[in-house]
Amino acid sequence: MQVHARKSGDGLVAGVIIVLALVLQGCATISHRPDFTQVQGYGDVIQFLDGHIKKTMTRNGIIALSIALVDGREIVWARGFGYADLENRIPATKNTIYRIGSISKLFTATAVMQLAQAEVIDIDVPFDTYVPEFSIRSRFENSSAITPRNIMTHHSGLPSDCISGMLRRNP
Numbered sequence: 009m010q011v012h013a014r015k016s017g018d019g020l021v022a023g024v025i026i027v028l029a030l031v032l033q034g035c036a037t038i039s040h041r042p043d044f045t046q047v048q049g050y051g052d053v054i055q056f057l058d059g060h061i062k063k064t065m066t067r068n069g070i071i072a073l074s075i076a077l078v079d080g081r082e083i084v085w086a087r088g089f090g091y092a093d094l095e096n097r098i099p100a101t102k103n104t105i106y107r108i109g110s111i112s113k114l115f116t117a118t119a120v121m122q123l124a125q126a127e128v129i130d131i132d133v134p135f136d137t138y139v140p141e142f143s144i145r146s147r148f149e150n151s152s153a154i155t156p157r158n159i160m161t162h163h164s165g166l167p168s169d170c171i172s173g174m175l176r177r178n179p
Contacts, residue, residue, distance in 0.1 A: 050077060054085050061089050072100040117160045124156075131156040 054077065065073060072090035076083050088100035123129045129138060134153035136142045144154070146165065158164040 050079075050084050053077065057085075058087070065090055072104065072106070074100055074102055074104045074106070076102065113160075120156055120160065129156065131160070135159065 057075070057077070061073060061075065064070070070090065071094055072088070072092055074086070074088045076086040078084065086102035088102050088104050090100050092098050092100040092104045120129070120131065124131050132155050135156055135158075136153070138156070142154075144166065148165075151165070154164045154166070159166070
């Protein structure tokens, strides 16, 4: 996806469609996208996002979503969509707190790659080089050691059902 940016009276209008794509990645395609390079403010962007988010949520059965449009350090628009509590019809707001889920993997992988770039770690050496306490028996003969790269790309062979039953609607 191409990102366009242009300085306007309200600040930098940049790649806002990327925000939507990241939030709803894999859930929708954008059939008509305005040319945000010609935007003079945030009104057109907000109007587009507002309508597109609603349609995409309906089409894909997304219950709740909160989003913010940020320019530098300033939040220029924030809104909740759908229901934070569907059963009790409590609307999602810009301040709704969501379970962190898998997004923490992004921050962890970014930190690991920064360490690799600084040559503090090597993502292709066995993981237990950095975490000596790590130990797992492979069910395959002659399997190679698990590396940070394997873990970050989901190719480690680690069991994926280890948290089965741990996530509850009402803990």
